Amino acid sequence: MYTKPVTTKEMFAKAYDGGYAIGAFNVNNMEIVQGITEAAKEVNAPLILQVSKGARAYANHTYLIKLVEAAIIETGLPIALHLDHGDSFELCKSCIDGGFTSVMIDASSKPFEENVALTRKVVEYAHDHGVVVEAELGTLAGVEDEVKVSAEDSSYTHPEEVEEFVSKTGCDSLAIAIGTSHGAYKFTPDQCTRNEQGILVPPPLRFDVLEEVSKRLPGFPIVLHGSSSVPQEFVKMINENGGKMPDAVGIPEEQLRKAATLSVCKINIDSDLRLAMTGSIRKFFAEHPEKFDPREYLKPARANIKELVKHKLVDVLGCAGKA
Numbered sequence: 001m002y003t004k005p006v007t008t009k010e011m012f013a014k015a016y017d018g019g020y021a022i023g024a025f026n027v028n029n030m031e032i033v034q035g036i037t038e039a040a041k042e043v044n045a046p047l048i049l050q051v052s053k054g055a056r057a058y059a060n061h062t063y064l065i066k067l068v069e070a071a072i073i074e075t076g077l078p079i080a081l082h083l084d085h086g087d088s089f090e091l092c093k094s095c096i097d098g099g100f101t102s103v104m105i106d107a108s109s110k111p112f113e114e115n116v117a118l119t120r121k122v123v124e125y126a127h128d129h130g131v132v133v134e135a136e137l138g139t140l141a142g143v144e145d146e147v148k149v150s151a152e153d154s155s156y157t158h159p160e161e162v163e164e165f166v167s168k169t170g171c172d173s174l175a176i177a178i179g180t181s182h183g184a185y186k187f188t189p190d191q192c193t194r195n196e197q198g199i200l201v202p203p204p205l206r207f208d209v210l211e212e213v214s215k216r217l218p219g220f221p222i223v224l225h226g227s228s229s230v231p232q233e234f235v236k237m238i239n240e241n242g243g244k245m246p247d248a249v250g251i252p253e254e255q256l257r258k259a260a261t262l263s264v265c266k267i268n269i270d271s272d273l274r275l276a277m278t279g280s281i282r283k284f285f286a287e288h289p290e291k292f293d294p295r296e297y298l299k300p301a302r303a304n305i306k307e308l309v310k311h312k313l314v315d316v317l318g319c320a321g322k323a
């Protein structure tokens, strides 16, 4: 039974050897925290709950920390509290000082040497305080809280750079770019083909890049960002209830499943939770226009997040029963 957040060290070591990945879910409010952690408790899965700069701006650092602590006390699960896309030493330091057990420093948009220098600085401070660090090489396209990268500026990770980067920085895990992307519109229709139902089928992930990286960094945990699958049932629920999200498309779950069996130990999922929550609330209001109690419309939203997360833990990440 855990009562405090843990680091990702032990969970990544087990995930690497066990051929599964840990789900890293973004949290912004109580219902999201509860939906995710109730699912994990039911299937006994370790978890990473991550907070972006935008989440901190929205909900306040203290609220988020206390919500995550409450979830750990309620579930007793090993849960890491992680900063998603830290963009400066000061932000990372403030999270380390404030009780996070893991931080990401994302200097991937900077030249290699600057990325190394900033990551190294964060690693030194973090390791002095018992906190682990995720870094990034290569850039993902898409839009996330405060992170906007156009498809032209994105680039796959260059495998020949990874050994030097990891040995110079001392980072504990590495996010790489192999074709995943942030947001609910990961690919434009012309980057995709369409199946018989008219649903967009995106280009496959670059498993050749992942394999080359893993060969150069044996035993080292790799992270995939932007790995929502954009479930079409929720896109449909949104569109049928007044929403407008044509051609939203994500990463097929079977490709994430494959990545989880390889060196990928952490898979980030955010947009799918947003879609589940928004679809549920839109449907509730369409069916009950007279209702106005937030508990009534947040309850099905939380329940759908829970079901979605349970499915991810069991069928996609493979981490059920591993807590």
Ligand SMILES: [Zn+2]
Binding pocket: 085, 144, 182, 225, 226, 268
């Ligand atoms: Zn990300």
